[in-house]
Amino acid sequence: MIKAIFFDVDGTLLASNGKVLKSTKKAIMQAQKNGVLCGISTGRGPNSLKKIVKDLNLDMFVTYNGQLVYTKEKVIYAQAFEKSVINDIVTFANNHSRQLVFGGKTRTEGSLTMRIGESSFVRQMIRFIPSRFPIRRMKLILQKYSPNKRKNRYSNLAILQEPIYQCMMLGAEYEHEKLQAALPNCDFQRSNPFAVDIVPKGGSKVKGIQFFLADQGILLEETMAFGDYLNDIEMLQAVGLGVAMGNGDLKTKKSANYVTDSHDRNGIEKALQHFDVIDK
Template identity: 25%
Template sequence: MTDIRMIALDMDGTLLDDKKEITSWTKKQIMKAHQAGVIIVLCTGRPFHHCYTYVQNLQLNSHLITCNGGQIFESDYTTVIAEYLLKAEALADLYRYAHDLKMDTWTISSKEPFYNDIPNNYNDYRWLKFSCSHKDEKILNKIEAKVHSIDGIEVSNRTAVTVEVNPAGVNKAAALELVCEKLGITMKNVMAVGDSLNDVRMIQSAGIGVAMGNGQPAVKQAADDITDTNQHDGVGKAIKKYILSAEI
C-alpha cells in the first residue's frame, strides 16, 4: 500500500454534492483520516472567501490551495506563501473580448471577485484568475483561442459551459508539490481526488489519483481509480478504501 500522508481534495463536483454541501458520511471519513494524522488539503479553483467556511466546517489546520494554484495559504489561513498573478492588461483584454461575445464573466482579484464587470482602475488590482461562461461551444472555442493568442496565460480548466484562465504554469499539481516540499514529503505520499480538467495534473502526479464517478472522461482516463459520484459519497468511499482500510 502506498504511504499516503496527504489527501488533496477538489471541491466543486468532488468534495461537495450538487447542493454545495459535504455529506455527513463523507465528513466523518475525512475527520477520521485527519485524526489519524493524514493531512487534508483543499485544492480548489475557488477563491479563499468561497472555501474558508468549508475549512472551518472540517476543522482543518493544513495548507489551502485556491484559484487553481494561484494562491497557496499557510495552515494559519492568513499567510500567503505563494501567489501567481495575471497581468492586468491581459485580464482586461480577455474581459473585453468575452464581454463582446456576451459571455458571463467573473474575475478574481486578491481582494474580491467581480461579476460581469471589472473596475476602471484594474491596474491597481492583483488578479488571480479569469473565468467566463456560455452555453454555446463555439463561443467557448473562441475565448479559448483568444487565450492561446496572449503570452503568459493558459486555460486551466474547461467544462461544457465554462473556461478558466490562470498564469501559464499555474496548476494544482505545482501548488501541491510546493506544499509537499515544505512538509518534507513527496507527491507519492498524496492521494488526489477530482472531477475536472484542472484536476488532471494533480491526479497524474499523486501516488494515488482518484477520479470521481461524475468526472470528465479525461480525468477518469488519467486516474488510478474511479470512485463513486459526488452525490454518493465518492470522496468518503475513496478515503475509506485507501486510507482507513490501511488502519493507520
C-alpha cells in the same frame, strides 16, 4: 504512506445538493487523526470557499487552480497576473462583450451573471444540462443583451488595482484555440462546459500543490487527490494516488489510478477506506 490529500470541490467534496456529506466530514477527521494533512485543490477562490469549509478543519488551500496557496497561518505561494496580461484580458472581454469575473485575494468582481454562476447551487445544476444544449446560441444571446456592451465595461473596476490571480470567462470548449491565440500569456482550466478559468501562463493545480509540499517536506508520491472534471486530470496523474469520482467525466476517470463511488454515495469515504487511509 499517504501524508497529504487534496480534494477538488464541485462534484467531489460537495454532493449534488451543494453540501459536504456527513461521511466525508467523518472520513477527513479520521484521516487527520491518523496524521494525514487534508485540504482543497480547486478553481474557486478563498471568498467562495468560506461557507463550504466552515465545518471542515482543513489544513491547506490550493485555490484559483494553484495560483494562491495558503494555510491558516500563512500564504505559501501567490502568483498574480502581470498588469499587461490583465490589460489583454480586459481588452478581449470588452471587444467581444464577454462575461468576465476577476478573482482577488479576498473578493471577486465583475459580471453579475458569472458571479451568480460561481454559487454552489448553480455549479451543480450546470452538470445536469444536456450535452446538446445550444452553447453557441446562449453565448450570442448573452453577448447581445449583456451590459458588458457598454464601452470599457471592465476597465475601471476597483479590483483591478489589486493582485488578480484568476479570471473566469463565459466561453465554451470549442473556443479553446481562439482563446489561446488571443491570450498567449495565459493558460486555461475548465471545471464545466460553459465557462473557462484563465490563469497566468504555467499555472496549474499541480504547481500549487508542489509549492505546498515543498514547504512541508512531503513528496508528490506521498500524496493523494480526488477530482471529477477536466481541470483535475493533471493533478490526478501527478500525485501518488489519483482518485476520480464515480460521477466524474470519462476522460478524468481514465486518467485516475482508481475510480470510487459518486459524490452522492460516500465516494470519498469509500476510497480512503479502500486504500487503508482510514479504518473500515
